[in-house]
Amino acid sequence: MKYLYSTSCSKSRLREIRAFTEGVLRKHDMDELEISTIVLAVDEVCANLIIHGHECDDSDELQLEIDIHSDKVIFDIIDRSEMFNINKYKAPQLEDIIKMQRKGGLGLILVKKIMDEIKIFPKGEFYVCQLTKKIA
Template sequence: MKMNEMKEKITVTSNLEDLYLVRCFIGNAACRAGFGESETWKIILAVDEACSNVIRHAYNGKTDRNFEITVEFDDNRFVVHIDDAGSGYDLRNHRAPNLQDCIAKRKAGGLGIRIIKELVDEIDYQQVDNRNKLTLTKHLPLEAANA
């Protein structure tokens, strides 16, 4: 086992008001993993967007469902697993809307997946036993990995 290896899990209700729990959980774990403030906020934003999509789209806004978030990290990478039982959507194949079109049309929303893709290094999605398993990976900065 590596010196900085860690794994933690939290179960959250499908209520947008509970996303603050997710942000705290992810932020604390990212700091312990060795990320600085800027990178920590990027990870928090990516996970917050992904969880918002679970609540709004996979669970269609139903607030009586649950989903799990597992964080694990070692000396090289920080991995967030989001596991839900809602309707699935493979965001790896999502075609991002044109940002200039969104601005010109003053269209709000629809940029969450684009944000997620820009803020993390790797994205994986699987549907296993009627559950959606989204994995977001961020590589630790070299200075943190060598500390």
């Protein structure tokens, strides 16, 4: 079953993205902890795209497509701007982040740990960040 959500690239829309994602997952009787971690990962990717890819320009738009299968959930985050390839991201050591007292930098680490597969690819005039999570 597929669900589609379109929104402007405003940080204020992140709450709605989280609510939409959570609502879809709840319809499919998923575990609470699994729902929370998946919502966190989707939110992080959308936040990075809205903040860094669009500089919070609410005249820009992105789409979130959620495709529920019996054994996995696929999230396609679809956008016109070229996306940062999270697969090429080399995570710093947690100790280094703590020593440098960095704010941020943990989101992409979490996304890579939560999701089972991450793909970035062009699709016509758009780019897609596809996150896949296996489910029981």
